[in-house]
Amino acid sequence: MVAQLHLPALTEQFEKDGYLLIPNALPAEQVERLNLAIDRIIAEEPESLAYNVYHSVESDPAILELIDHPQLLPLMVKLLGYNIQLHISHLTVRKPNPADFKTATSSFINWHQDGPHPSFPAIGGLTSTYYIKICYILSDMSEPNRGNTKVIPGSHRIPDFKPNDYDVNTPVEGEVAICGKPGDAFIFPQNLWHAGSPNRTEGFERRQLFIGYSPIWMRPIDYHTASEQLLAGANPLRRQLLGDISTNYFNYYVPNLDQVPLKQYSDH
Template identity: 35%
Template sequence: MDPSCLQYALTEEERKQFNELGYLIVENALSPEQVAELTAEFDRIYEDKLSSGHDPKTALFYPNFIPDHSSFLNLVDYDKVLPKVWDILGWNIYLYHAHMIATPPSGKAKSDATFGWHQDSGRVNMEMESHPRPRLSLKVAYFLSDVSEPDRGNFWVVPGSHLKDNLEMPADRQGQPEGAIPVCVKPGSAVFFDRRTWHAGSPNWSDYTRKVLFYGYGYRWIRTKDDMTVQHLWESSDPIRRQLLGAGVNCNGYYSPTDEDVPLRGWLKEHQPELVR
């Protein structure tokens, strides 16, 4: 990990926005060259899935894409993004979930039907005894397609809803919750969002296919949310990347980590000691 990455640490304004709104937009997180390379690999996977019988009119949800190409792997510890992640969650973290989504044009008329609003993490939201619910994890969404205008399958959020355990829905299931907005960003943008933020995908009423990569970071004692087959990448990875890919000394090390379990902690002790406790 090159110390130059600290220039991308979370600013106080970014921290304030994330804590108050539950999400943060970082424009131009990816260069045009990165967007082009990632899009080429995204399209290769998407075309392969279509050839294998995926319905071209429905969204493709494809987890465990990290091993598919080095360009995906390189975003796991991306220097423009990871410092913001550890500034929010701390050092005992790893990539617990990753998925890509392609949302093609729906071919349907636009409607006012209420979207599928939710908080991430499933049963966690029913079984954790706290209010508000604990943060636990966040996602970084890298947008490869242009969703700078509404109706392009945009990701919607209710700003500030990460501190609410429930969200009131329209009684007739028409329209969206009060305060809901579409996230409109250009290709290359990264959107960080707290797992508790109430959010929803939306139908794609445009002529463009929406393309997004989601990287989910959480505490190391959280189980993976998909069948991530990344263990074969450990040997060729540096220590911090190995940590982020889920490596550890033993099971107890996920709860009471040693320095060998969490090399990120050792690196931060040297370069950003205020984050280590």
Template identity: 65%
Template sequence: MTTIRADYSEWVQKFNDDGFLLLKGVLSEDKVRRLNAAIDGILDDEPESLAYNIYNSVERHDEIASLIEEPTVLPLIVQLLGYNIQLHISHLTVRKPNPGDAPTATNSFINWHQDGPLPQFPNIGGLTATYYIKVCYILSDMSEPNRGNTKIIPKSHNRAYRPESENVREMLSDEIQICGDPGDVFIFPQNLWHSGAPNHSTLTRRQLFLGYSPIWIRPIDYKVPSERLLKDASPIRKQLLGMISDNPFNYYVPDDSMVPLKEWSW
């Protein structure tokens, strides 16, 4: 295994301070093209809709599954979250142009929220810890606002915050929209307040989210990974799919040999 080392201290500090990172040009044009071709095939098998939320998307195509251990992103996630981690969730969101906000089965927008279970993650003094981190691969032109962009409240992960309105249609004084080009990556923790705005443009929004959590949290998408994902899997992929031991105690206290990503932690 090749150990990837770089100085991520500036990114880690910015993430901890602001609650998000926007990394430019992470994926090549060819990788974006191949991912979009895979998504085209996935959508061909779905009922026609203005909006799609497709969970466990790594199971739907090998091109998407290849992002599980994306070498330009995963080392940074290890620095942010630690080495004893797994793939927590993967979901594809597609929002076609919907200037009239027509209602859809999967919603063209999502109101302001923090991610997490019901009723909620534990909090102390109104603050919730970071339990998992999402990586959003931007696969369509979202360089301008109001294209179904993700809205966020910067720094809201670090303070006892609640928006004055949870209705995404109402602009908040401290909100920003994440704008990016195909191939850019947006990274944020589950405790950052965020929302998915309506798409009032003529373009289709495509974003692919992969989330990572400590391996002792139950993943959202599956109980055990499929044989297809495990076929010829590297030690790192096996760890990220939660296949480290038959003993559940090792999810909490793993041997070093079970968590090869430890070599990426420094």
């Protein structure tokens, strides 16, 4: 399991580079349990070279467990504040596709920043951080050309930044392919320029699970209201992450302290 994290140093690195790579975020047995869940999930989908499963926390308890990861959740509070919620749970699976066959769902994503259309407001050519994703790597992504996510470090701090080419297949100055082993995790905000490259390596399947967090006053992507299935047995921390803090929606903007138990991590 991941060692105790030094949050101030990680926060400084995140602000500078726009991403973090956390080795051994998940133990091997948890990776195995997640992959068994993914096997079942994609077996219920139409056969494809590429799978995109949104709202995946509803699909299996093993995925739901990730939203309150005991080491990474305090880091999310450090980066985003304590008034946060689950924003998105997006499972991506990419089978080898060296011939670049067209798929029903995207098998790669060109360079972009995340966000709505029209985009988040910018001041002086810069967009604030509105949400942050943790990507759990669940297959061997230790080499490039396996469908790795690419990032441009520091691009979130450059006013009016645009890559010299939006095509993920064209090398971009300063790009980094995130390479990691099963159980590693990398973290990035929506305003960092990033892309999802094709998987062109025979014998390797890309499996990545994105768990995103946003302020609780934003509408999450997964659902408007968490289901009773998700809320069943949820402790106060998880209930907050599932957006169930009050029937008075004013509290989503100005919560009472007893409605946001994640505050316990804010002084770490």
